Each structure stands twice: as C-alpha cells, then as structure tokens.
Amino acid sequence: MRWKRTRGSAEMKRIILLALVAALLAAFFAFDLGRFLTLDALKASQTQFAAQYAATPYLVMGAYFVIYVVVTALSLPGAAVMTLAGGALFGLATGTLLVSFASSLGATLAFLAARFVLRDAVQNRFGNRLAAINAGIEKDGAFYLFTLRLVPAFPFFVINLLMGLTPIRTRTFYWVSQVGMLAGTLVYVNAGTQLARIDSLAGILSPGLVASFALLGIFPLIAKKIVAMAQARKVYANWPRPRRFDRNLVVIGAGAAGLVTAYIAAAVKAKVTLIEGHKMGGDCLNYGCVPSKALIRSARFVKQAHDAEKLGMTRAAIEYDFADVMARVRRVVRTVEPHDSVERYTQLGVEVVEGQAMITSPWTVEVNGQTLTTRAIVVATGAAPLIPALPGLADVRHYTSDTIWSLTKRPQRLIVLGGGPIGCELAQAFARLGCQVTQIARSGLMGKEDPDAAGAVEAALVADGVRVMKGTDTLRCENADGEQRLWLRRDGRDEALPFDALLLAVGRAPRTEGFGLEALDIPLTRARTLETNAWLQTRYPNIFACGDVAGPYQFTHTAAHQAWYAAVNALFGGIKRFKADYSVIPWVTFTDPEVARVGLSETDAKQQGIAVEVTRYELDDLDRAITEDATHGYVKVLTVPGKDRILGVTIVGAHAGEMLSEFVLAMRHGLGLNKILGTIHPYPTWAEANKYAAGEWKRAHAPQKLLGWVARYQAWMRG
Secondary structure (H helix, E strand, O other): OOHHHHHHHHHHHHHHHHHHHHHHHHHHHHHHHHHHHOOOHHHHHHHHHHHHHHHHHHHHHHHHHHHHHHHHHHOOOOHHHHHHHHHHHHHHHHHHHHHHHHHHHHHHHHHHHHHHHHHHHHHHHHHHHHHHHHHHHHHHHHHHHHHHHHOOOOOOOHHHHOOOOOOHHHHHHOOOOOOOHHHHHHHHHHHHOHHHHHHHHHHHHHHHHHHHHHHHHHHHHHHHHHHHHHHHHHOOOOOOOOOOOEEEEEEEEOHHHHHHHHHHHHHOOOEEEEEEOOOOOOHHOOOOOOHHHHHHHHHHHHHHHHHHHHHHOOOOOOOOOHHEEEHHHHHHHHHHHHOOOOHHHHHHOOOEEOOOOOEEEEEEEEOOOOOEEEEEEEOOOOOEEEOOOOOOOOHHOOOEEEHHHHOOOOOOOEEOOOOOHHHHHHHHHHHHOOOOEEEEEOOOOOOOOOOOHHHHHHHHHHHOOEEEEEEEEEEEEOOOOOEEEEEEEEEOEEEEEOEHHHEEOEEEEEOOOOOOOOOOOEEEEEOOOOOOOOOOOOOOOEEOHHHHOOOOOOOOHHHHHHHHHHHHHHHHHOOOOOOOOOOOOOEEOOOOEEEEEEEEEHOOOOOOOOEEEEEEEEEEHOOOHHOOOOOOEEEEEEEEOOOOOOEEEEEOOHHHHHHHHHHHHHOOOOOOOHHHHOOOOOOOOOOOOHHHHHHHHHHHHOOOOHHHHHHHHHHHHHH
C-alpha cells in the first residue's frame, strides 16, 4: 500500500509540474511576451535598461539572472537575445559571468523536469532498445555532452530535454554544460557589446565562426582518441615492441571460438597460428554438444520403445548394453572430429601447433620452447566445469560433464547435482537408460526460463523417473562401509543419499589461468571472464578474447559469433572496428520437451519493466504434433503492445530448437508476425506452429469495427 501511495504521489507531482509548465507557456504566448525577446525590442529599450542598471545595478542583475533562468528552463525562444542583452547591459566580463551561470542553471532545471516527467516512461517503454545508448552515456556521457555544447548548430533546449531521459548524472550535466557553453556564450555576449552594429541574429555567426565551432565540437572526440592512445602507451610502457612480426595473429584455444577466428584469419590471407593444449574442437566436440546429443538420441529411442503402445504397437521389446551406448557416443565424436582436425585447418592455411601457450608479452606467445611474435592475440580458452568445494568429494566416485563420457558400466544410482540445462539434459538421458536418478537443485530447475517452461521440463523429468529435489543444500560426501553417500539439508533436516556415481553440473568457469594473463595484469569481471570492451579488446588493445572465456554467454554459436568480431577487429581494427552484437541470441535446452528461447522472456520483461503483449499457441492444436503423439508444448511470442514487432519467443516441445530459427531470422532482420503469417509453410510440419502463433496474434488484433461494416456490406449484397 505504501508503494502504491508513493507511486500515486509521484504521478500527481508529475501532473502538477506539467500543468504549471503548460500554464507558463500558455501565458507566454497568450500575452505575446515573446515581443520583448526580439532584437528590435532589445535595441529600442537599450537606453532605458542602461539607465535603470546605472541606478540599481544589483536589482537589474538579479532580475536579469532570474528571467534568463526561467526562459532557459521553459525552453522559450529568446535565449540568444537575452545573451546579447547581457553583453549590451553589463559588458563582456560581467555579462559572460551572468549568462554562463544562468544558462547552465536553466538548462539543468529543464533537464531535471524532463527526467522527472518523462524518463521513467521512456525507459520502461524503450529500455531494451535504449540499453546501448544508456551504457554509452554512463561511460562517455560527459564527452558526448561536451561535444554537443560546443556546436551551436545543435539547439541547446533539445539537448537539455534529451539528456534528461538518459542516465547521465545531474552534477555531470551541470558542469559539462557550464564549460561546454562558455565558448558560445563569449561570442554572443561579445556581440551584445556591439549591439548597434548587429542587424540580425544570423549575422553573429559567420560561416567561418560556425566552422570553428564545428571543429571545437570534434575536439572532444579527438581528445578521447588521444587519451586512448596515451592509455595504450602507458599499458605497453614496460613491454618492448618487436620491430617486425612473424605472424598477423596467434589464436589460443581450438574450440568453437578459436577455430572460427583462425578460419576467418586464414580466409583473408593473414598468417595465423592456432595453439591448442589438449584436443582440437574444444569442449563442444569432445565433452559437450556432440556427445550429449548422441547420448540423448539413444535415450530417446529407449523412451520411444517403452511408449510403443501409444503408436498402436502391442509391445516393443528392446535390449541394449550400456557400454555399447557409450561406445556409440565416442564413435559419434570420432566421426565429427575431422571437421575440427589439425589436417583440415592446415589445408585451410592455418598453422596449428599442439602445446601449452604462454603469453609472455602483448606481442609474443611461447609454445613448446618457441617464441612467436604477432601483431595481435585472440584468447579463446573456453571454460571448464565448476567443482564445488564439497567436503569428502575426493573420496567418492564423481564426474563432470567432461568426464562422464568415460563411463562403461551403468551406475544404478546416479545423483545429478545442479538444475541448469546440462543437469536436466543428462538427468533425463540417464534416467531413460535405466539409472535411478536423483537431481538436486539449490533453488529450482531451469532458473533462466519462464516458470511454465521450467515446469514443463520438471514434469517430463518426473515422468521419466527422475526424483527432483529442490530447495536443497549439499553438505558433504562420505564413503563409509563400502557405500558412497551425499549428505544434504532440506527443510532444516539432514539426509544422506546413497549413490554409485555423482555428476557435478553446477556451472562452468572460464579458463583464465595458466596462459600468462596474470603477468599481463588483464582484469577479470565479476563472472571471472576476461574483461573486454565492445570490440572484444582486453586491457591491451591488440589482445582480444572471445567465446566462454569472454562471456557473457556460454554457447557454441555465440562463441562462433564473437569470433568474427575478434578476428576482424584484430586484423583490420586500425581501419574499421565492429562492436559485438548481442541483440538476438538464441539458445536451446535439449530435454524432452526441448526449450528454445530468443530475446525476452515474460520474466525478463517483468523484471525490466518492459510492457509486452503475450501470444500463445498450444501444440495440441497442431496436426503434425497430433500425428506424432507429441502434443505437449507451446509457442509463446512477446510483442510490442498493439504491434507485431517481436521482442522474444519461447518454444516448448519436440523440435523446438528447429522451430525457433524462423523467429531468430525475423527478429534479426526486423520482420514482424504479419510477415510470418504471410509466408507459406509446408503442411504438415512443425514450423506451421510459428504461422499459427502469428495467426493467433492477428485474430486478437482484427479490426472489429471494420469487420462490422464488412458484415453489413455482405448482408446488403445478399439482398
């Protein structure tokens, strides 16, 4: 209730302020007060004002200051004439002093009014699109504002109002305005001292003077570049730069990010060396995407056989050896290996070196006793599974998503620690292969997804025999009397769970140690990723990072996406740089049902205060889903209220990952639901669900009034 009263009070204050401003503006125009703020009026009254100033100088200066502040705060026309009056009445020194402070104070009042009345509404409605602008203003707002203040071609009142909608601090806005407007103030006040010679306001600013201001406006950008060069010079101060380089680029890590970086570099004829200390292909090929999806496929077949009656079969007997299933997983990895092999990348023009890389300076990398000199370095060292600090862990049989593939004997009792995508995928797969699986999550499952999507996954896990334990804290492991146990606490009670194998799936940590990054003092973020700027540069402008080690996402496809920016910026940054674009990032959790996501979720929208319209299409209405007895799931689309512009999509169901691509394409290229609805989709396919979701949105926005007139027309045509 207190929040509601506070919110209501703020709304009332906004209304009062708007009413007051509107009344003042109405009075200004109703009484034609603008006639006093013209050049002719100023010239006609100059003698009278001068006499009054001579009689009561402080009163005149005070009145002038207040009027100037009001004119500027209300963004009224006439500020230029007021500035001239300052020079005509008070002279260059006093006039400049009065105008400088009055204009800055008035501008700040206009800035605060815009912020109070409009900022929350604008940020709530367009916050997602303004995120990049807000970040830029928070980092370099003083530079941007100073640049605009130096160029009189930009209307100052517009700058005041627009800056009020951004996160720039009020104190920063004031002092930058004070300094930035000083040059223009001096020109106008000085012109005012020669008022008799001025025939028009346009005559004050000659083309040469405007050009000079434009050059002044570029100065902060030049200064920023100079500062950046000075900072870089300082960073490199203790590192001798080679006179020449053996290579254009050295890439450390041959996972998805490193492979794509090296591929692009070779494609543009750069001399590139790719260094890998373990296995080509990185985690995705050897421990992640490829083996897990191979295991999921085998487990899904077992599930389908168990559900044979649903497809009209009396029964389907199935026999399998767990060792054979795991052997198939390893065989699949070997089949894909040539795509990421040393031989393939050597043929592409990449020099591949197998060994441990050590960055010894910003331009040198040591590997196998050899020192490589390079103009740029890309760190793509990936991430590794997190090992929790669990007492007794070393005494029990435990695995991670990297080591679980070494299993040859099925664990009868498997505990999966972690409720994220990896934990959910593997818990379901092993349960379908006959393991008694207990999945333990500190909070809930699939925490980054909407509750309905997470609920669908949890229901499927339970149906497959997984015991899901949420709200649980793990205490310790023990190996006593030949039995392994995990002690945990739930609802204030301690409980011991016996197990044969423990799978740790509590997240992944970026690999930042052991490559010489510490000696270069390259900072890390709170997430322990390498700190990079928008161009993926680290503290050293020629050292870049991409993939899991850079964040903010830990997906193979985002690693490859970042790799393009890292490669191009590293090789051509002196000519043209590109900011990494994370505006449309999809991801899929390959449980059954799958959960596919791109853009905002409902939870995201609520947390960020973004107004959205939700359209939902249930798969139990889709013919293809009915024929395959896979009707559980939905397509959920978030759009701008009243418009078909897509802000986010969540799909839950079979083949959700494949269905999502159409929405990713639409969002990336600004296509709305009307375009999807107008596209022919083959029948019967899963992708038709996308079109039907668009149709649901269209029906909700049908022009009812127009349809009413159409109905009358049709009735009239029938006679």
